[in-house]
Amino acid sequence: MYQYTAFDQSIVDQRVAQFRDQTERFISGELGGEEFKPIRLQNGLYVQKHAPMLRVAIPYGLVNTKQVRMFAHIAREYDHNYAHFSTRQNIQYNWPELHRVPDILAELATVQMHAIQTSGNCIRNTTTDQFAGVAPDEVVNPLVWAEIIRQWSTIHPEFAFLPRKFKIAISGSAQDRAATLVHDIGLIAMKDASGQIGFRVAAGGGLGRTPIVGTVIRDFLPWQHLISYLEAILRVYNRLGRRDNKYKARIKILVKESTPAQFTEWVETEFEATKNGPQLLTQAQVDAIAARFTQAAYRELPADDAGTVTFSASSGEFARWQRRNVHAHRVSGYASVSVSLKRLGMPPGDITADELDAIAELADQYTQGELRVTHEQNLVFADVEKGELPALWSDLKALGMAVPNIGLIGNIIACPGGDFCDLANAVSIPVAAAIHERFESLDYQFDIGELDLNISGCINACGHHHVGHIGILGVDKHDEEWYQITIGGAQSGMPNGTDGGTAKIGKIIGPSFARAQVADVVENLIQTYLSLRERDDERFVDVVARTGIDPFKERVYAEVN
Numbered sequence: 001m002y003q004y005t006a007f008d009q010s011i012v013d014q015r016v017a018q019f020r021d022q023t024e025r026f027i028s029g030e031l032g033g034e035e036f037k038p039i040r041l042q043n044g045l046y047v048q049k050h051a052p053m054l055r056v057a058i059p060y061g062l063v064n065t066k067q068v069r070m071f072a073h074i075a076r077e078y079d080h081n082y083a084h085f086s087t088r089q090n091i092q093y094n095w096p097e098l099h100r101v102p103d104i105l106a107e108l109a110t111v112q113m114h115a116i117q118t119s120g121n122c123i124r125n126t127t128t129d130q131f132a133g134v135a136p137d138e139v140v141n142p143l144v145w146a147e148i149i150r151q152w153s154t155i156h157p158e159f160a161f162l163p164r165k166f167k168i169a170i171s172g173s174a175q176d177r178a179a180t181l182v183h184d185i186g187l188i189a190m191k192d193a194s195g196q197i198g199f200r201v202a203a204g205g206g207l208g209r210t211p212i213v214g215t216v217i218r219d220f221l222p223w224q225h226l227i228s229y230l231e232a233i234l235r236v237y238n239r240l241g242r243r244d245n246k247y248k249a250r251i252k253i254l255v256k257e258s259t260p261a262q263f264t265e266w267v268e269t270e271f272e273a274t275k276n277g278p279q280l281l282t283q284a285q286v287d288a289i290a291a292r293f294t295q296a297a298y299r300e301l302p303a304d305d306a307g308t309v310t311f312s313a314s315s316g317e318f319a320r321w322q323r324r325n326v327h328a329h330r331v332s333g334y335a336s337v338s339v340s341l342k343r344l345g346m347p348p349g350d351i352t353a354d355e356l357d358a359i360a361e362l363a364d365q366y367t368q369g370e371l372r373v374t375h376e377q378n379l380v381f382a383d384v385e386k387g388e389l390p391a392l393w394s395d396l397k398a399l400g401m402a403v404p405n406i407g408l409i410g411n412i413i414a415c416p417g418g419d420f421c422d423l424a425n426a427v428s429i430p431v432a433a434a435i436h437e438r439f440e441s442l443d444y445q446f447d448i449g450e451l452d453l454n455i456s457g458c459i460n461a462c463g464h465h466h467v468g469h470i471g472i473l474g475v476d477k478h479d480e481e482w483y484q485i486t487i488g489g490a491q492s493g494m495p496n497g498t499d500g501g502t503a504k505i506g507k508i509i510g511p512s513f514a515r516a517q518v519a520d521v522v523e524n525l526i527q528t529y530l531s532l533r534e535r536d537d538e539r540f541v542d543v544v545a546r547t548g549i550d551p552f553k554e555r556v557y558a559e560v561n
Contacts, residue, residue: 001062001370002147003292004112011155012114019043020102027099042122042160044115045101048420054093054101055118056108060128060146060170061089061373065360068371070111072356078104083356085341085349087413087464088167089127089373090118094420116154121162123153123234127169129177130374134382136330140172140189140197144290145226148281151289152227159234163241164249166234167206170199179375179491181205181214181503182467184251185233190220197223203233203263204255207461211505212252215260217267223286225271227279232271236263296368296383301333318393320442321404326389335386337367339379339396340403340411344436347429348414349377358399366392375464376413378406408445409453409526410436413464417457417474418481424457426474426481426515431455434519439526448526451540452491467491469541470525471506472518482512485521487552488544504541509553513560521556528555 004012019039026036040046044055056071071091075083078100079093086092096104108114118125126149133141149168153159159166171178172189180186186202198220205214221229237251240258255263327336339359342348351359363371363381366388372380384392396402405411412435415421417428432455439445454468465471471486489506513521528551529540544552 001064001294002059002143002289003294005292008151009109009112012109012112012116015043015114015116015155016102016105016109019105023098023102038120038161041120042117043101043105044118045098046119047422048094049418049422050420051095052098052101053420054096054104054115055086056091056093056113056115057118057125058089058091058113058373059150060126060132060143061130061375062143063371063373065363065369065371067111067113068356068360068363070107070113072353072360074104074107075353075356082350082352084347084416085351085373085377085379087375087377087415087462088118088125089375090125091373092416094416119165121164121166122160123156123162123166123168126150126153127167127178127183127375129171129173130372130378130380131177131327131336131382132172132372134329134331134334134336135173135177136328137174138172138330139174139191142170142172142178142187142189143293144286145172145187145189145199145223146170147289147293148226148286149230152230152279158231159238162234162238163243164246164251166237166251168230176492176503179464179467179503182207182211182464182491183214185230186214187226192220199223199226201229201233203267204252204260205503206250206252207464207466208250209247209459210250210252210256211461211466212256213503213505214252215255215264217260217264224281225275226281228275228277229267229271231279232267232274235270236266240266294370296370298331298334298383299385301385301387303332317397317402317404318390320446321393321402322389324404324406324408325402329383331383333386335384335389337381337384337389337392338374338406339381339401340405341378341401342405342411342436343400343403344440345433347416348412348432355399355401359401362392362395365395376411378411404442405445407450407452409439409448409451410442410445412436412453412455413468414455415457415462417455417463421457423460424474425459425476426457426483428455428457428463428474431472431474431483431515431518435522438519438523448530449537449539452489453522454489464491465489466505467503468506469539469544470522472522475512477512481515483515483518484512485509485518485525485556487525487549488541490541507549509549510557517560521560524556524559525552528552 025031046053169178169183170187188200201218202214367381414428418424455472456463456465457474467489473484486506
């Protein structure tokens with residue numbers, strides 16, 4: 001992972017000192033609430049229902065074990081002994097005391113971490129594929145490019161107060177695992193026919209109140225112009241994006257209302273005027289940043305190890321875990337392993353301080369001291385020797401963290417919802433718990449097969465419900481909690497599938513449901529799917545695409561009513 005330079009460290013240290021002074025001035029009354037609001041937001045600090053919430057950046061989801069142990073320390077010392085991983089590959093603390101937040105940031109700075117621009121109307125944490133650098137289908141490793149974007153966007157004076165928040169995602173694989181088409185800017189790193197690296201650029205994607213799949217505005221952008229082109233997009237948006245209505249302020253509205261063709265013309269005009277300016281990247285710059293990434297030391301290993309195929313102790317459990325949580329690796333003899341944070345009795349994405357310490361120990365033992373955080377609120381050990389898989393599984397099982405549900409209905413994505421968030425219309429955590437209990441049987445989950453279920457407590461869509469195969473949205477109906485259901489969404493398609501590999505926004509099946517009905521509704525959706533699928537490997541989302549929503553709608557409302 002990337003190692004700070006002295007300059008990187010000085011920026012973070014100076015920001016901590018600056019925010020400490022600003023916080024003390026706010027507490028003393030010297031700064032008013034409205035003056036302090038943009039300051040605290042751009043330092044990751046929210047005001048929630050019960051206490052402040054601090055969101056800590058994990059740039060492109062990469063973290064080392066020293067940092068994980070710091071997360072555990074902060075959870076114990078400053079919070080209620082746990083933390084929450086978000087869908088932006090960040091970590092959040094729900095109970096810090098305001099006057100202690102600068103101390104938290106100071107401790108984070110000692111391990112090269114910060115909370116800069118994890119909120120506010122600025123460029124947020126750039127996200128990427130959780131298997132970046134190790135995926136066998138990867139064409140270009142996006143990590144260096146994500147770091148270049150991070151350095152460019154951090155405390156960028158021109159884009160510190162955009163019309164609205166701004167999110168960038170980058171992927172470099174045949175399958176888009178970073179959901180690039182539902183971001184303000186989505187980048188796919190690729191190579192042209194001559195082997196030169198470049199990027200497919202999409203703009204105007206996003207979820208929230210108006211979910212839109214982004215439009216490709218450049219099929220191939222040479223890597224040298226990456227930052228110049230991003231600046232062109234941001235300048236057009238900063239100049240023309242609406243500031244009079246926050247619900248229409250995202251770049252997706254500008255692209256839609258101006259038309260993608262007009263928006264592209266504006267961007268290209270801006271780009272042509274500036275593309276050979278100071279933001280033009282050089283090979284020396286890219287190489288210098290690449291050199292600051294630590295590299296895994298791989299041993300020469302056989303491609304397969306018979307010991308990973310069958311395991312004498314509880315082989316059925318191990319085989320299931322291997323099938324769902326173990327992933328192919330580009331290096332012979334290695335695998336990547338997902339650690340599911342979707343456990344019965346725990347909110348999705350939550351992890352205790354003790355579990356963080358234990359995970360750090362396992363990462364040091366099995367995966368060279370680094371982990372990945374996914375936008376599905378899970379963790380990944382990227383570089384595990386296949387021969388070590390049984391031992392790792394046993395250790396994870398002892399922690400209660402060897403849950404084989406990656407890609408299944410038990411891998412629920414959910415925001416914290418109304419239990420914590422002031423913006424939420426309804427709770428998410430109890431709904432997730434009810435569904436988890438209903439589908440607790442792993443036999444049932446495996447029979448259902450691949451299915452993404454996403455829950456958001458409000459229209460801001462932090463749980464990405466629009467792109468869930470089943471999406472659940474909390475809504476306010478006469479001051480009561482109700483839930484709207486969508487089906488058929490997808491964060492990205494299969495690259496060789498009939499959907500062309502694109503993202504899809506789910507369709508609303510009808511009127512909303514009371515909280516007590518939601519698990520029954522999901523059960524009826526699943527039973528409808530099982531009765532309609534033509535083969536065991538036909539996914540829920542593919543059946544919806546083939547039949548439309550009507551068969552699902554008819555059964556659900558017949559059963560509920």
